[in-house]
Amino acid sequence: MIGKSIYIWDVNSCFGGKVSKIATELKNAGFDSAVLHSSNLVYWRDQKRVDLISALKDAGIETIGGAAVYGADPIGEAVAAADICNDYGLSAFVFDAESKFDAVPNSDHAAEELLQKFREQSGARIGWCWWAMYQSPSSRGVWHPVSVLRSAMAIADFGMPMMYWNWGDDPLSAVRYAEESWKQWRAVTDKPIVPIGRAYHGDGGIVFPESITAFYEAVVKFGAAGVCWWSLQNALALASSGVWDALIALPSHAQQSDEPIAAETAVVRINRINFRTMPQVTTHTVITQLPKGIQGKIIEIKQDGNNVWAKVQIEGWMAVKHNGQTLVDLR
Known part of the structure; x- marks a missing residue:
């Protein structure tokens, strides 16, 4: 700590x-x-x-x-x-x-x-x-x-x-x-x-x-x-x-409240999703785009208002939910 x-x-x-x-x-x-x-x-x-x-x-x-x-x-x-x-x-x-x-x-x-x-x-x-x-x-x-x-x-x-x-x-x-x-x-x-x-x-x-x-x-x-x-x-x-x-x-x-991880795996459900270095929407933090169907083991979940972010094992962040729309299934 x-x-x-x-x-x-x-x-x-x-x-x-x-x-x-x-x-x-x-x-x-x-x-x-x-x-x-x-x-x-x-x-x-x-x-x-x-x-x-x-x-x-x-x-x-x-x-x-x-x-x-x-x-x-x-x-x-x-x-x-x-x-x-x-x-x-x-x-x-x-x-x-x-x-x-x-x-x-x-x-x-x-x-x-x-x-x-x-x-x-x-x-x-x-x-x-x-x-x-x-x-x-x-x-x-x-x-x-x-x-x-x-x-x-x-x-x-x-x-x-x-x-x-x-x-x-x-x-x-x-x-x-x-x-x-x-x-x-x-x-x-x-x-x-x-x-x-x-x-x-x-x-x-x-x-x-x-x-x-x-x-x-x-x-x-x-x-x-x-x-x-x-x-x-x-x-x-x-x-x-x-x-x-x-x-x-x-x-x-x-x-600081530690949010529990409510799922183990993230699965992209839309055509493709930006994969980012940090949990926020700024274009210069995009690493690459992940295609539909790709899976990743979840390390951490963060929530910010109507937005939810999942950090997966390949060390980056994808938006799980953005402005109320679900982009990634958590299982």
Whole structure:
């Protein structure tokens, strides 16, 4: 479970550095998990961070490790992260790879080596934190080496794109940014995605409470496995502008209703149906068209008003019912 999550970087900047207070406030705010982040694996074992692990666990909050990695010594970084997970019983570790990692020679191989070694050393789940987009949505010019993402997501259990919207600060801009990021990541991997949303000012943008809400609602509709926010210290610093209250208002994993799967197989009943990367009607998310009679084992069902969607084993979505018309039989 990741669910409703948030990064914690500078423990001393959160509720006066009182670990019991941090855990209590996160629990009261409905957070299911927290990522304890460090800018370097060498300094991860800061005593305040270690103390916070116990407090979070006592509060029933999933505790996840996280650190920036740089790729020059992938084996050393893997062993250090695995030792942290093993020593403190962390359920997962998130590797944050950015410009310095991308710039090392054979960075795709470094990503593979890092995660494979970690897998050998620890049973904790692997998260890969990377850029929201690897190419320009308009020109398709390359911004970041997509080979790194491919190599990492071949091994990682879930991906965490840094969707810190900066195409504008309003809700629509936040949604547009999330949609493009989701599309680019889905072109590379079908593994669970946990978007990281903006809860801070900087890097070309500022955050408004209404944009937090719109972003959250959008990525949940896309099929996010959880939603994380950067970061607790920033959100608290912006409390007077409503940022912290906006995060509190988001539902926890326990509050989200899991719809039961009412059927096992989907069978296309119309001539052909669009097969999509996400459960929504937007033309650019179409993968292909499935012909009448094709069957697929159902993994998940979602309902949105008069629309019903079925996710089948080949990792995509088809509309079961649209505007009241049944398109696919569920058996």
